[in-house]
Amino acid sequence: KAGVTQTPRYLIKTRGQQVTLSCSPISGHRSVSWYQQTPGQGLQFLFEYFSETQRNKGNFPGRFSGRQFSNSRSEMNVSTLELGDSALYLCASSLAVGGAGELFFGEGSRLTVL
Amino acid sequence: GNSVTQMEGPVTLSEEAFLTINCTYTATGYPSLFWYVQYPGEGLQLLLKATKADDKGSNKGFEATYRKETTSFHLEKGSVQVSDSAVYFCALRPDDMRFGAGTRLTVKP
Numbered sequence: 001k002a003g004v005t006q007t008p009r010y011l012i013k014t015r016g017q018q019v020t021l022s023c024s025p026i027s028g029h030r031s032v033s034w035y036q037q038t039p040g041q042g043l044q045f046l047f048e049y050f051s052e053t054q055r056n057k058g059n060f061p062g063r064f065s066g067r068q069f070s071n072s073r074s075e076m077n078v079s080t081l082e083l084g085d086s087a088l089y090l091c092a093s094s095l096a097v098g099g100a101g102e103l104f105f106g107e108g109s110r111l112t113v114l
Numbered sequence: 115g116n117s118v119t120q121m122e123g124p125v126t127l128s129e130e131a132f133l134t135i136n137c138t139y140t141a142t143g144y145p146s147l148f149w150y151v152q153y154p155g156e157g158l159q160l161l162l163k164a165t166k167a168d169d170k171g172s173n174k175g176f177e178a179t180y181r182k183e184t185t186s187f188h189l190e191k192g193s194v195q196v197s198d199s200a201v202y203f204c205a206l207r208p209d210d211m212r213f214g215a216g217t218r219l220t221v222k223p
Contacts, residue, residue, distance in 0.1 A: 004157075033210060043203065043213040056210040090157055098209045100146040100165040105157035 002027065004106035006091050012112045018079040021109045025072050025093030031055075032074040033103060034066060037088040046089075049074055050097045078111075086113045116141045120204045120214035127194055127221050135189040135217045137178075137204035145206040147171075147180050147187040150213070152201045161189075161202070194221045 005024040013019050025032050034046040045058035049068035066076040072093075078085055088110050092103035121136040139147065146165045150158040162171030167182035176191045187204060199221045204214040 035213075042215045045210050045212060048210050058210075092158075092211075098207065100163065100207070102148065102160045102163060103158075103211055105150075105159070107155075107157045 004091055004093050004104055006089075006106035006109050008109060009107065010110050010112075012114060013081050014114050015081055015083060017081050018077060019081060019111060020075055020077045021089055021091075021111075023074045023076075023091030023093075023106060025074070025091075026104055029093035029095055029104070030072050031094045031097050031101075032068055032072065033092045033094070034074070034076050035090040035092065036060075037090055037108070038086075043090070046076065048097065055097050081113045083113050086111060116145065116206060116208055116212050118204050118206055118212055118214040120202075121217055122215060124218040124220060127219070129196055129221055129223050130193045131221075133189070133191040133194045133198075133219070135202055135204075135219070137187045137189065137214060139185050139187065139204075139206050141185075141206055141208060143208055144182075145208040147178070148205040148207065148211070149176070149178055149187070149189050150203045150205060152203065152216070154200075158203065194219070196221045196223055 007022045031050045033048040036044045048056040052068045063079045068074045088108040090108045092105045094101045148163045149161040151161045162173040164171040164180035170179045178189045201216045
């Protein structure tokens with residue numbers, strides 16, 4: 001069974017640009033969550049989608065957005081990039097929202113903003 | 115709100131030493147509790163979980179018990195190996211999953 005796949009794995013952007021990251025969940029998983037990981041702030045929750053609907057949202061500015069498609073694949077977008085957006089962006093999938101379900105993580109997309 | 119506080123590292127141990135990484139939580143209701151591990155250059159992997167009070171999660175020699183009275187979920191291992199060197203995250207999940215800051219463990223031969 002294929003795991004969670006994130007693309008691209010590495011990317012470099014400059015301030016002011018925008019970026020789109022993609023996540024393909026494990027087959028059959030309908031929930032996708034996104035996290036930002038930085039050395040200073042650790043793992044911070046961005047948002048969670050289930051059946052194409054955003055179910056939960058973390059405390060990030062509106063420049064961070066996401067969506068989920070009918071096949072459960074998800075994308076997140078960051079507009080008007082800032083230096084502080086440099087981070088590892090992790091996607092995770094699970095069968096459902098909440099409860100005891102574990103999250104299965106991808107290897108992440110490492111974004112560097114210059 | 116829901117949050118997790120875990121022992122900050124780094125933690126350095128010799129091989130075969132005993133490991134404890136402390137984790138306490140604040141939550142409304144009865145969240146599920148998790149320990150995840152992140153090896154260099156990889157995403158997070160579930161190490162163990164517990165879904166209700168007094169449950170003990172265990173995997174690969176690691177254990178943690180869900181203590182409602184002390185709101186804790188401390189991770190323990192009796193004899194660590196070099197291959198256990200990684201970053202360990204405590205997490206809770208009532209709805210979305212919230213993580214602690216992570217504890218970097220280095221095990222020296």
